[in-house]
Amino acid sequence: MLQISRTLTLPDTELTERFLRADGPGGQHVNRTESAVELRFDVASSPSLPEPVRARLLSRRDRRMTDEGVLVIQARRFREQARNRDDARERLADIVRGALAAPKKRLATRPTRASKERRLAGKQQRGKLKQGRSRDWSGE
Template identity: 45%
Template sequence: MMIFVTPEISIDEAELDESFIRASGPGGQNVNKVSTAVQLRFDVRRSPNLPNDVAVRLMRLAGSRLTSDGVLVLTAQSHRTQERNRADARERLVELIAKAAVRPVRRRATKPTLGSKTRRLESKAVRSGIKAGRGRVRDD
């Protein structure tokens, strides 16, 4: 089954490796008995469904969640059930990939207008005058 991220990108569920671990947090005594937290692993480097530029941006976005092997590890433990934690981890993965799929727009360098230059210099002159008036008063 495929997980759709964008119209161009979809990920095969077989690429995801989910393991269930014991969660800290809500759940009372249940926390000590049931493994409700989900650790989702996704191999960014070896994924055939991710374009190279998206994979590079995703690795940069992942930060400390990326292992040295290029595997993205997401842990979800905010909910009390495995199903909700599993859905939460998958949603977070889809959001990260969708964010990485957006190509950054390069900034065009522009020059300040003549009016903005003159306004800046006039305000600097006014401020300079204010500060010059703060000097010591001499009795001659």
């Protein structure tokens, strides 16, 4: 059971773990043990996720999400399989926690009069600077 928040948990039956050989330091040991973890979670067909959370997760532009709606997390940071397994589960929990809160709507605002004047003054100053360069260069 993976605890996401007080109200949301993901049962272990919805998580698929695959262990594979990791690259990196470890000597001969790294060639013999399968310490890296690939954690898969089917977001599209998970009955545990509320519909708004599922929609937010699926709408994210994330390279870890497959076209079928499966979130794939690879953990190979540590040399021990157990630590990589915990790392993958924690990263999955962080991703789902990020989708729990709905993003705030952006309130349309207008630029103030002073900010418009500052912008235009800056443009005029820049234009005069460039104009001054061209006169000096022509030899006049």
